[in-house]
Amino acid sequence: MKHRYLPMTEQDKKEMLETIGVESIDDLFADIPEKVRFKGLYNIKEAVSESELLKELQELADKNTNTEKAVSFLGAGVYNHYKPAIVDHVISRSEFYTAYTPYQPEISQGELQAIFEFQTMIAELTGLDLANSSMYDGGTALAEAGMLAAGSTRRKKLLISEAIHPEYREVVKTYAYGQSIEVVDIPIKDGVTDIEALQGLIDEQTAAVMVQYPNFFGQIEDIKKIGELAHEAKGLFIVSANPLALGILTPPGKLGADITVGDVQPFGIPESFGGPHCGYFATTSKLMRKVPGRLVGQTVDQDGRRGFVLTLQAREQHIRREKATSNICSNQALLALAASVAMTALGKRGIQEMAKQNIIKTRYAKNAFEKAGFTVPFQGAHFNEIVVKVNKPVSEINQKLLEKGIIGGYDLGRDYPQLENHVLIAVTELRTKEEIDQLVQEMGAYNA
Amino acid sequence: MHNGNQPLIFELSKEGRIGYSLPELDVPEVELSELIPEEYLRKEPAELPEVSELDIMRHYTALSRRNHGVDSGFYPLGSCTMKYNPKINEEVARFSGFANIHPLQDESTVQGAMELMYELQTALKEITGMDEVTLQPAAGAHGEWTALMMIRAYHEANGEGHRNKVIVPDSAHGTNPASAAVAGFEIVTVKSDENGLVDLEDLRRVVGNDTAALMLTNPNTLGLFEEHIVEIAEIVHSVGGKVYYDGANLNAVMSKARPGDMGFDCVHLNLHKTFTGPHGGGGPGSGPVGVKKDLIPFLPKPVLVKKEDGTFHFDYDRPQSIGRVKPFYGNFGINVRAYAYIRSMGPEGLKLVTEYAVLNANYMMRRLAPYYDLPYDRHCKHEFVLSGRRQKKLGVRTLDIAKRLLDFGYHPPTIYFPLIVEEGMMIEPTETESKETLDAFCDALIQIAKEAEENPSIVQEAPHTTVVSRLDETLAARRPVLRYQKQ
Numbered sequence: 005m006k007h008r009y010l011p012m013t014e015q016d017k018k019e020m021l022e023t024i025g026v027e028s029i030d031d032l033f034a035d036i037p038e039k040v041r042f043k044g045l046y047n048i049k050e051a052v053s054e055s056e057l058l059k060e061l062q063e064l065a066d067k068n069t070n071t072e073k074a075v076s077f078l079g080a081g082v083y084n085h086y087k088p089a090i091v092d093h094v095i096s097r098s099e100f101y102t103a104y105t106p107y108q109p110e111i112s113q114g115e116l117q118a119i120f121e122f123q124t125m126i127a128e129l130t131g132l133d134l135a136n137s138s139m140y141d142g143g144t145a146l147a148e149a150g151m152l153a154a155g156s157t158r159r160k161k162l163l164i165s166e167a168i169h170p171e172y173r174e175v176v177k178t179y180a181y182g183q184s185i186e187v188v189d190i191p192i193k194d195g196v197t198d199i200e201a202l203q204g205l206i207d208e209q210t211a212a213v214m215v216q217y218p219n220f221f222g223q224i225e226d227i228k229k230i231g232e233l234a235h236e237a238k239g240l241f242i243v244s245a246n247p248l249a250l251g252i253l254t255p256p257g258k259l260g261a262d263i264t265v266g267d268v269q270p271f272g273i274p275e276s277f278g279g280p281h282c283g284y285f286a287t288t289s290k291l292m293r294k295v296p297g298r299l300v301g302q303t304v305d306q307d308g309r310r311g312f313v314l315t316l317q318a319r320e321q322h323i324r325r326e327k328a329t330s331n332i333c334s335n336q337a338l339l340a341l342a343a344s345v346a347m348t349a350l351g352k353r354g355i356q357e358m359a360k361q362n363i364i365k366t367r368y369a370k371n372a373f374e375k376a377g378f379t380v381p382f383q384g385a386h387f388n389e390i391v392v393k394v395n396k397p398v399s400e401i402n403q404k405l406l407e408k409g410i411i412g413g414y415d416l417g418r419d420y421p422q423l424e425n426h427v428l429i430a431v432t433e434l435r436t437k438e439e440i441d442q443l444v445q446e447m448g449a450y451n452a
Numbered sequence: 453m454h455n456g457n458q459p460l461i462f463e464l465s466k467e468g469r470i471g472y473s474l475p476e477l478d479v480p481e482v483e484l485s486e487l488i489p490e491e492y493l494r495k496e497p498a499e500l501p502e503v504s505e506l507d508i509m510r511h512y513t514a515l516s517r518r519n520h521g522v523d524s525g526f527y528p529l530g531s532c533t534m535k536y537n538p539k540i541n542e543e544v545a546r547f548s549g550f551a552n553i554h555p556l557q558d559e560s561t562v563q564g565a566m567e568l569m570y571e572l573q574t575a576l577k578e579i580t581g582m583d584e585v586t587l588q589p590a591a592g593a594h595g596e597w598t599a600l601m602m603i604r605a606y607h608e609a610n611g612e613g614h615r616n617k618v619i620v621p622d623s624a625h626g627t628n629p630a631s632a633a634v635a636g637f638e639i640v641t642v643k644s645d646e647n648g649l650v651d652l653e654d655l656r657r658v659v660g661n662d663t664a665a666l667m668l669t670n671p672n673t674l675g676l677f678e679e680h681i682v683e684i685a686e687i688v689h690s691v692g693g694k695v696y697y698d699g700a701n702l703n704a705v706m707s708k709a710r711p712g713d714m715g716f717d718c719v720h721l722n723l724h725k726t727f728t729g730p731h732g733g734g735g736p737g738s739g740p741v742g743v744k745k746d747l748i749p750f751l752p753k754p755v756l757v758k759k760e761d762g763t764f765h766f767d768y769d770r771p772q773s774i775g776r777v778k779p780f781y782g783n784f785g786i787n788v789r790a791y792a793y794i795r796s797m798g799p800e801g802l803k804l805v806t807e808y809a810v811l812n813a814n815y816m817m818r819r820l821a822p823y824y825d826l827p828y829d830r831h832c833k834h835e836f837v838l839s840g841r842r843q844k845k846l847g848v849r850t851l852d853i854a855k856r857l858l859d860f861g862y863h864p865p866t867i868y869f870p871l872i873v874e875e876g877m878m879i880e881p882t883e884t885e886s887k888e889t890l891d892a893f894c895d896a897l898i899q900i901a902k903e904a905e906e907n908p909s910i911v912q913e914a915p916h917t918t919v920v921s922r923l924d925e926t927l928a929a930r931r932p933v934l935r936y937q938k939q
Binding site: 005010011017023024032036039050052061065067082094099102106107109115121125134141169177181282305309313327333334341349351353360365367386399406414433434 | 461462465477479491492501514516517519520521523540543548550551552557558563564568578593596626627631636639679707709714724731732775782784786788796800801811815818831855858864886887915924927
């Protein structure tokens with residue numbers, strides 16, 4: 005078999021075997037015990053040519069309803085946003101995407117500088133001192149924040165708001181179980197964290213209080229108050245934040261957050277069926293040496309030129325092994341680059357403009373739903389999501405919407421029994437007035 | 453490579469420039485102060501750059517020219533499997549039906565994506581010899597931790613929650629002990645013997661009724677096949693422990709020995725290594741986990757199943773599951789690329805991948821053995837480890853040799869790893885490199901060995917041709933500057 009990815013020729017093989025001093029390639033595998041040796045070929049599909057592959061995978065892709073063709077009002081942590089065309093062009097430069105982690109700084113200055121810029125942008129947006137080079141996603145970033153808090157406070161309890169993304173909460177619980185950390189849910193009231201309930205739960209064993217900003221229902225909570233409660237109990241305050249919203253909202257760092265995490269998917273990263281996205285992790289200088297993952301720092305070379313290196317590596321698994329602050333190694337570097345490009349394209353003005361459009365269009369949708377007779381139960385300030393009460397199962401309504409080429413909102417009854425027949429509608433800058441009107445009209449028709 | 457300093461994007465910023473294009477607001481404008489409480493409206497805008505689109509493209513193009521990837525040149529970074537990243541994979545992952553689908557869409561609207569995932573799982577089961585596979589873990593270390601959490605749940609379900617020790621060889625990847633610690637285990641190290649393999653006597657001594665698992669890479673990080681693998685698995689199983697396969701080195705054994713047949717109970721793979729998901733400068737990866745039957749109940753939620761009517765479904769009703777390890781279903785975009793690779797190679801192709809990777813490594817090892825110490829002199833698998841101790845006596849460290857290689861346009865090998873080799877250099881050529889490339893790289897290393905004898909300063913002061921010279925890492929750590937601050 006000849007293959008375009010395999011340059012070996014018969015002549016090469018012959019010369020190489022001679023140099024090694026063996027008769028055949030099989031001789032190089034003689035150390036595999038007969039008993040466990042695999043004979044023959046894998047029982048997998050035969051290879052296809054490039055054109056056949058394109059056709060086969062295009063057929064699979066075509067079976068899916070994509071958010072370019074359908075009009076999507078589905079958010080719940082993953083959003084259909086404007087993606088500057090330039091993003092894909094930058095991350096398609098193979099000097100970036102075919103490189104490994106920048107272990108050799110002299111030939112990795114491009115990647116290192118790009119990460120340094122990413123760290124700066126995240127620190128700016130969150131209002132915190134520093135940020136790392138990325139985490140797998142917002143959910144695992146939140147879990148790592150909880151582990152850091154427990155380690156740093158030497159306490160074993162995390163209080164987590166039920167207004168945090170349900171899947172994020174599940175991830176936190178899985179990580180916490182491994183570390184024998186207790187996770188206690190803080191109930192919600194009127195679509196925000198129930199502060200009275202929190203006051204009852206918080207105690208001297210609380211390592212951290214964790215909230216989402218804007219929360220899972222799109223609501224902008226009084227997180228400052230929650231932070232104060234966390235600090236009174238000498239626990240840390242962890243905020244999971246949509247970084248796009250931070251273009252307009254007061255940054256968590258200015259509201260008492262010790263750690264802010266989240267996912268930069270809104271910045272130029274496609275929905276991609278839930279991954280790869282890209283988590284971020286920002287914190288204070290005080291916690292710098294406990295941060296998980298890679299950090300890029302500025303330094304100078306022997307001739308005094310500015311350069312960048314991976315730094316504070318004594319925190320990391322390849323140096324500290326079981327004493328490392330985290331086991332993370334590969335992160336989401338290429339998507340941190342994508343987000344950097346998108347943040348750069350948006351820039352100081354664009355991010356405000358885009359965030360603002362999300363708020364105003366969502367407000368328009370809220371008014372339209374209310375005008376059409378729907379109840380919007382949570383009336384607090386919102387970002388780009390609202391909760392709408394419907395009279396029928398959300399899945400039924402969404403099925404009808406799909407027939408009209410609309411992907412409906414998220415069925416909150418899946419995670420919140422008290423919110424059965426409630427749907428979470430996301431409205432980004434990409435949704436037009438016409439599309440919003442159509443959504444309200446179609447939903448109204450089925451809801452009757 | 454591009455020479456000269458490249459300013460930070462913030463230093464290129466000029467007030468009033470923009471690089472975006474947003475639609476005009478088509479609904480009535482509302483003052484934000486009417487919608488958001490005063491305290492929550494940002495007072496100081498975030499200092500993001502103000503640049504035009506061309507400024508952005510030039511900036512990142514300049515940065516890319518200060519970066520070395522597999523497409524730039526040979527990248528024999530041991531343990532990382534820096535093979536060619538096929539371009540067709542990049543194309544298919546960008547199909548709108550893959551890139552632009554939301555994870556919470558109704559299952560009926562994403563059957564094609566679920567079918568691809570199912571087909572990939574099926575192929576990985578066959579390749580690893582496991583009974584079930586989850587695609588959820590985002591990277592290798594995440595996969596390690598996921599599998600260890602499952603082992604923990606398995607022991608607890610059997611009333612053996614006291615099993616709190618994970619055994620790790622002294623040659624193991626750093627993620628192994630770190631992942632075990634995150635999963636709540638204590639680490640016990642087992643020594644390597646004089647042949648570079650797990651010391652069976654030491655293993656017998658450290659196992660016991662508190663053993664939860666042994667984590668093993670095979671071939672190990674020296675590139676050597678653990679030929680006593682059957683016995684090793686028996687020793688661990690005999691005390692009730694599980695045996696874990698670190699799949700970082702799977703490229704060495706495809707179609708030759710499957711983890712499931714060697715006695716392993718679970719395995720993680722690095723799809724960004726063996727199956728060509730690009731490394732992306734440090735991710736995203738994808739770290740699926742395969743398990744044998746008795747670990748299936750503990751798989752993370754949700755589990756992808758094929759129903760009798762041929763449709764695909766995410767099953768959340770898994771009472772013994774360890775729970776969720778990641779929002780949604782894993783790094784789908786990387787899984788698409790890995791699937792495209794497996795379909796491109798087929799059974800025969802994957803066999804050749806391993807054969808040529810191993811042939812290439814052995815060839816290089818023999819060419820270099822006269823010039824560098826070879827601490828373990830036997831056939832290697834996909835990689836091998838040289839020692840620079842001979843050169844060290846001449847005052848030339850392995851770090852210097854690595855830096856000198858930069859002048860020849862190569863990415864150096866992994867250095868100072870595994871920890872058990874003095875001045876180690878771990879070289880993994882992969883199967884996608886031609887003999888000419890291997891020869892040219894060997895020639896460079898041989899020349900450097902000569903330079904170490906005749907003109908050591910040229911090696912000690914390397915690199916001479918890169919955009920920066922050696923960087924002051926001590927300064928970076930002592931006075932950390934982790935972000936740009938406006939002057």
